Amino acid sequence: MGGGVKVYGVAASPFVATVLLCLEEAGVEDYELVGVDMAAREQRTQPYLSRNPFGKIPTFVDGELTLFESRAISRYVLRKYGRTSASSPTTAAGEEDLLREPSTxxxxxxxxxxxxxxxxxxxxxxxxxxxxxxxxxxxxxxxxxxxxxxxxxxxxxxxxxxxxxxxxxxxxxxxxxxxxxxxxxxxxxxxxxxxxxxxxxxxxxxxxxxxxxxxxxxxxxxxxxxxxxxxxxxxxxxxxx
Amino acid sequence: MGGGVKVYGVAASPFVATVLLCLEEAGVEDYELVGVDMAAREQRTQPYLSRNPFGKIPTFVDGELTLFESRAISRYVLRKYGRTSASSPTTAAGEEDLLREPSTxxxxxxxxxxxxxxxxxxxxxxxxxxxxxxxxxxxxxxxxxxxxxxxxxxxxxxxxxxxxxxxxxxxxxxxxxxxxxxxxxxxxxxxxxxxxxxxxxxxxxxxxxxxxxxxxxxxxxxxxxxxxxxxxxxxxxxxxx
The missing domain is CATH 1.20.1050.10 (Glutathione S-transferase Yfyf (Class Pi); Chain A, domain 2)
Incomplete structure (x- = not known):
């Protein structure tokens, strides 16, 4: 699950971290975090700009689909992978800790x-x-x-x-x-x-x-x-x- | 359709205008625009704050449901009322101009x-x-x-x-x-x-x-x-x- 998922960015960026958190919550285990050299402004040059024309991190690739804007990415990750998460943890109180799409x-x-x-x-x-x-x-x-x-x-x-x-x-x-x-x-x-x-x-x-x-x-x-x-x-x- | 829908704000606010546009697009005809006296900072006082604790316009009421943040309101309006719009216009080219939720x-x-x-x-x-x-x-x-x-x-x-x-x-x-x-x-x-x-x-x-x-x-x-x-x-x- 998640083969071919790549996140371009650096984990210390809070916007990237939110995307990584959603991937981890959804149980996507084989995504790749591809480093971006922010000091060299790699995100403002090609080929990065061809994936994300605004030159920001993160950028997200899932097979043929390329997305940017962290909240749009997060929403997609939870929708696509979150529903069938194999790893819904159980809380101390014994309740299942579901990360689910709202239903109504x-x-x-x-x-x-x-x-x-x-x-x-x-x-x-x-x-x-x-x-x-x-x-x-x-x-x-x-x-x-x-x-x-x-x-x-x-x-x-x-x-x-x-x-x-x-x-x-x-x-x-x-x-x-x-x-x-x-x-x-x-x-x-x-x-x-x-x-x-x-x-x-x-x-x-x-x-x-x-x-x-x-x-x-x-x-x-x-x-x-x-x-x-x-x-x-x-x-x-x-x-x- | 839309009975009991109220929008609190002023139409000249671009954020309010987007919500009004979504209501009009969805064919909701009987909503009420309730004026807010921005000059008197009505939005920063009670009872307005009990509906929207951040004191911004617009605020939206649909029966028992109260919402704020214009994009969240717009999304709800299109989801609830947009799908069954009675008034999908037809373009000059004769194509139906559907305002629909994306399907995939x-x-x-x-x-x-x-x-x-x-x-x-x-x-x-x-x-x-x-x-x-x-x-x-x-x-x-x-x-x-x-x-x-x-x-x-x-x-x-x-x-x-x-x-x-x-x-x-x-x-x-x-x-x-x-x-x-x-x-x-x-x-x-x-x-x-x-x-x-x-x-x-x-x-x-x-x-x-x-x-x-x-x-x-x-x-x-x-x-x-x-x-x-x-x-x-x-x-x-x-x-x-």
Whole structure:
């Protein structure tokens, strides 16, 4: 299953990490992560641009099909491979931990709402914090941290997470009782925030959000992708408290 | 059909306009547009916030279901009401102009790619131009146009539209032969750019993009929503050439 699946990018990119997480969750075992030399701007040159005309990572190939935009890729992976996952884990409480497509129009709509919230409320704030506090240090000539940008986005992310806290005090996952793309799409940036910046308290100080992040990050697939990210991120990791 | 459907917002908002377009395309005739007093920041106060905790427009209610985020709403509207549209128009060439959900995994994935491109490549650039050149003039105390922001985003949008031009020289719509959400989601901001700013040439100077926009804006549903937008935008409209 998944023969011929290739992901072009680097695992430390939060957008790539989300795609890898969906592949792991769906039980696709034989995909290939094809490195892209970001320092040499390989993604802005041919032949990369022939696969992804916007020159961003990740790009995804499955046989004859080429896709870009991480959320579109993730949706496809879960639809094509997620339904027949051979490895639905069982939770401590003995419930089957299904990663399933929502089955009703209303369930789908609520899942879409929270996937859009991730894209348009959460990630625009958290990505600035992660970029300033962690990614700039990884890039030769990445420049100095702009603390004003950090402060502005810490405030914005706090407001977004206040809404999440209300939501997650009523249900274990953003779209309801089952984990789904709406949750998984938060993985890459949240992992970087908690592990590589001093702003993990934004997550840790809110009990509902903290428990939700605990459930996501404890998933076997999340641990596997975190290990792939760590190969690059390790020098940035915060000392454990 | 559509009894009990309410959209909270103002038609001149490009995000609201996209939702209205999807309702009109789906043949929902009896929805209600409930005005929100943006000048008084009604969207940031109760009871609005109880329906949409992020305080943005639009918010959408269909019976017991409340949704926010325009693209999630649009997807739901097309899924629920679009399939049984009583009013599939016929094109000049006599082909039925179906607004249908993609039917295969691959078609869905390609449609998702271009919907994500709209959200993450197109709208982030065009929205700055429209805000600086048009929306600021509508808002009392909205401030002066920042031409540096305009210039930066005109360049960005030009690069994005160069990719669109390549794509649209090969197929009439972004996701292929049929119009879909990937196309419709561009309506609100593109209408404002072409009608209310001096940067319409970004669209008009590219033959494939111009023909695509011509097909979208000529749709009866698009004309109806444009008329609703014009009630507010008319003072801003550019003189015809």
């Amino acid at each position: 129009l209303e369930e789908s709509a609520v899942a879409d709402v929270w996937t859009e919230v991730e894209a348009h409320r959460y990630t625009p704030a958290i990505s600035h914090i992660v970029r300033e506090c962690a990614i700039k240090r990884l890039i030769p000539g990445g420049g100095e941290r702009d603390q004003a940008v950090v402060d502005e986005n810490v405030a914005k992310l706090g407001e977004v997470l206040d809404v999440y806290e209300q939501r997650l005090s009523r249900s274990p996952y953003l779209a309801g009782d089952s984990v789904g793309l709406a949750d998984l799409a938060h993985f890459g940036f949240t992992y970087c925030l908690v592990e590589c910046t001093e702003y993990g308290a934004l997550v840790e100080s809110r009990p509902g959000v903290r428990a939700w992040w605990g459930r996501i990050s404890a998933r076997p697939a999340a641990k596997k992708v975190a290990a792939m990210m760590n190969l690059v991120l390790n020098p940035l990791k915060m000392p454990s408290a | 995994l691959e078609e869905s994935a390609v449609a998702d790619v271009w919907t994500e491109v709209e959200a993450h490549r197109y709208t982030p650039a065009i929205s700055h131009i429209v805000r600086e050149c048009a929306i600021k003039r509508l808002i009392p105390g909205g401030g002066e146009r920042d031409q540096a922001v305009v210039d930066e985003n005109v360049a960005k949008l030009g690069e994005v539209l160069d990719v669109y031009e390549q794509r649209l020289s090969r197929s009439p719509y972004l996701a292929g032969d049929s119009v879909g959400l990937a196309d419709l989601a561009h309506f609100g901001f593109t209408y404002c750019l072409v009608e209310c700013t001096e940067y319409g040439a970004l669209v008009e100077s590219r033959p494939g993009v111009r023909a695509w926009w011509g097909r979208i804006s000529a749709r009866p549903a698009a004309k109806k929503v444009a008329a609703m937008m014009n009630l507010v935008l008319n003072p801003l409209k550019m003189p015809s050439a």
